[in-house]
Amino acid sequence: MHCASAFFAAAPERITARDEARFFGRLKTANNTFKRTEPSRLAGIDAALVATLAAHCSRVDTALDLGISSGVTTLELMEALRAADHAVEVTGTDRSLRARLVALPHGCRALVEPNGHVLQYEVLGRAVRPWERRLDRWTGMAAVRALVEWRLREPAMARAAAGDGEEVALLSPRLRRAGAFRWHEDDITRRNDAFVARFDLVRAANLLNRHYFAPDTLRDAVANTIAYLRGPRAWLLVLRTHGASDHRGTLFRMGEGRRLAIIDRYGTGSEVEDLVMELAG
Ligand SMILES: C[S@@+](CC[C@H](N)C(=O)[O-])C[C@H]1O[C@@H](n2cnc3c(N)ncnc32)[C@H](O)[C@@H]1O
Incomplete structure (x- = not known):
C-alpha cells in the first residue's frame, strides 16, 4: 500500500x-x-510517564501532543494512557497536516x-x-x-x-479511528487562545529543539506550550531523541502560581529545561 x-x-x-x-x-x-516515525520509538518514555502519573495518583483527561507528524507516537501515547485507565481525550497539532x-x-x-x-x-x-x-x-x-x-x-x-x-x-488512519482524538494545523510559535489553560498533559516530543528555532522564536514556542497547561497539577513533557533511542527529556509538573517543578529526567534531560523553568518562573 x-x-x-x-x-x-x-x-x-x-x-x-x-x-x-x-x-x-x-x-x-x-x-x-x-x-x-518508527513505531514504539517512545514506548519506554510512555511507560515511565504512566508510572509517574500512577505514583502521584494523577488522572489525565485531556492531553495535547505538539508537532505530531503522522501521529504514530501520539496514538501510542494515547494507548498507553488508556491502558492505565486514563479516559483521555487527545488533541494533536502540527504546523502542516x-x-x-x-x-x-x-x-x-x-x-x-x-x-x-x-x-x-x-x-x-x-x-x-x-x-x-x-x-x-x-x-x-x-x-x-x-x-x-x-x-x-x-x-x-x-x-x-x-x-x-x-x-x-497526512495522519495515521489508526489514530483517526481511535476516537476521542482531534487534530489541528497549528504553529506552536503563535499563541492559540483556544488552547490556553485547557490541558492536563502537554507533550512536545522532538519539537522544542534549539536547532529548529531561532532563540526568540523558541522562547515564544516554549511560552505557548506552558500557557496550554490547565493549571496546578498539570504535566509537561519535553523531549528530544538523539539517534534512534537516546531520549533526553524532562517531565515538569505545575504548582501554585503556574510555577513548574522538575519531576523526572530521561537521559540527560531536555535541552530546553532551563528555558522552561525561566519562562514558568
Ligand atoms: C520530528 S517530528 C516529531 C514527531 C513526533 N512528535 C515524534 O517525536 O515522534 C517534528 C514535527 O514538528 C513539526 N513542526 C515543526 N515546526 C513546527 C511548528 N512551528 N509548529 C508546529 N509543528 C511544527 C514538523 O512538521 C514535524 O511534523
Whole structure:
C-alpha cells in the first residue's frame, strides 16, 4: 500500500502500523524532513510517564501532543494512557497536516502539500518518489523520476493550487479511528487562545529543539506550550531523541502560581529545561 490513492481509500481497520510506516516513510516534506516515525520509538518514555502519573495518583483527561507528524507516537501515547485507565481525550497539532490528492492525465496522480511541494507521484498504479536515493542512479529510477517530474510536476502543482482533487490528512488512519482524538494545523510559535489553560498533559516530543528555532522564536514556542497547561497539577513533557533511542527529556509538573517543578529526567534531560523553568518562573 505505497500509493497515496490506495492508502487513503483503504478501510482504516485494514491498515497496519507497518503499512503506515512504509507509506509515511517515503514522504519527504518541503522542509526536507520525512513523515517517518518508527513505531514504539517512545514506548519506554510512555511507560515511565504512566508510572509517574500512577505514583502521584494523577488522572489525565485531556492531553495535547505538539508537532505530531503522522501521529504514530501520539496514538501510542494515547494507548498507553488508556491502558492505565486514563479516559483521555487527545488533541494533536502540527504546523502542516494536510495535502491534496489530484488526478493527472493518463490515470496518474500526485499528492501535493499546500505550498505546492509534491510528496508523491503515482504512475501506472506505482508510487514514484520525487526525491532521490543514491541507489536510483543504478536502477534507472533517476531517469524515470526526471521524466515524471518533467511531465507531471507543473500540472500537479496547478491542479492542487486550483483546489482540484481530494483533501487528505497526512495522519495515521489508526489514530483517526481511535476516537476521542482531534487534530489541528497549528504553529506552536503563535499563541492559540483556544488552547490556553485547557490541558492536563502537554507533550512536545522532538519539537522544542534549539536547532529548529531561532532563540526568540523558541522562547515564544516554549511560552505557548506552558500557557496550554490547565493549571496546578498539570504535566509537561519535553523531549528530544538523539539517534534512534537516546531520549533526553524532562517531565515538569505545575504548582501554585503556574510555577513548574522538575519531576523526572530521561537521559540527560531536555535541552530546553532551563528555558522552561525561566519562562514558568
Ligand atoms: C520530528 S517530528 C516529531 C514527531 C513526533 N512528535 C515524534 O517525536 O515522534 C517534528 C514535527 O514538528 C513539526 N513542526 C515543526 N515546526 C513546527 C511548528 N512551528 N509548529 C508546529 N509543528 C511544527 C514538523 O512538521 C514535524 O511534523
